[in-house]
Amino acid sequence: MKFGGASLDGAESVKNVTEIISRRIDLQPVIVVSAMGKTTSRLLKAAKLAEEQEPANSYSLLSTLREEHLKVYNAFKTGDEDSIYLEKINNYFSELKIVLEMIASRKELSPFLQDKVLAYGELISSAILTTALISRQIRANLLDARICLITDEHFTHAHPKEDESQIKIRDYILPILNKGMLPVIQGYIGSTQSGETTTLGFEGSDYSAVLIGAALETNDIQIWKDVPGVMTADPDLIDTPATIKKMSYEEAAELSLYGAKVLHPNTIQPARSKNIPIHIYSVRTPSADGTVIGNKTDTAKPVIKSITCRDKLLMLNIQSGEKSSEFDFLYRLFDIVRQSEVVPYIILGSGKQISLVVDESKKSDVMINSFGGFANLGVEKNKATISLIGENVSHNTKLLTEVREYINGEGIELTVSNVSPHSFTFMVDSSRLQTIIRKLHAFIFREVNRDIFEAIK
């Protein structure tokens, strides 16, 4: 069972989480937690303030965080027996102060130090949740993910060494489960072979949870969030999205690839390889069914299940120069891509002309400058994509025609720009993104099939 930051924001929500766990204790779960609320981004802010030579502001942000966390801790303290957790929490904050001082004196926030700082968010939240569980007489046992989740050395976006981690996870966690205790462990963090702390990058906690679930060959991976499940669109963008009851691994993977923040893109694979379902449940309505992600869903006809988008994109149209051969052109182009460490999000084209869609970033800028030397380059800025996701939707050309006709009628021209079987993706100008998404959502989900969707009541 994994609980995200939004589900652990303050004493009330921590209490709610302990309630949810205690009702499911017979399942012998392992608990994976994120940092509380917005702690990760606030720790990052503190680190940046230190780097930018504003140590006073950095340390005062740290004391605010300390006060807030101790307030939650104090809501659950039961006396002497949990004081080891208080000691831990206090130590973590002292260590954090030392790391911030180090950043301030070096005037540089290296990826290595950034990971050191950010990991404390999960270390602290897991200590608090353990205290809260113990206060309910649950035999919780606080673990350290850095002992079993081994990653490469890409600080700030480390990749787990999956096979090695799975063995360590089993060795570390199974004995605790076998003693009838409840393991509580941090998501998002790991360590390199030599023991340096790493983080898995944005939204990495879901990934940790799925890896742990897969390693233990559990029969259910539960990701608890503060949304009702995976929805027909981001509830922050659309007022009344419906919840999707069932999705396939493919659909969920596409959904995250094309921008839905709801699940980490790498999350799906370890579960799929062992055929373990992933449930997305809501901490607000714990008894609701949420969404289950598993093997193929058998709807008779392919349907669109969700709309998602990505913004702040650049479209690069790169045309081979007169002289170079197609092989040369492709080779040089992708060599630059590799050296720039930019992963193009969409690639389209032929041997003479390639279009790449990439995120706006410093790395992309560097890459763009390198193209200038050997090709003709056009850069379209302020681009976004909208994707319609559903298993095998691309086989349903009638559906696509219908969507196109509707949106053309609204004066918007859409060109499909990807080749996945489970989605249609359109490029649009960022300025029109919101309007188009709302229109498309209203049109596509004007009626929802109750077998597939749970409408908001």
Ligand code: ADP
């Ligand atoms: P957690 O606190 O568990 O880490 P996340 O923030 O990772 O939760 O995921 C929940 C968020 O995902 C929601 O706040 C919601 O805005 C966003 N989201 C984007 N697309 C969707 C979607 N299709 N269905 C549900 N949530 C979505």
Ligand code: MG
């Ligand atoms: Mg998350």
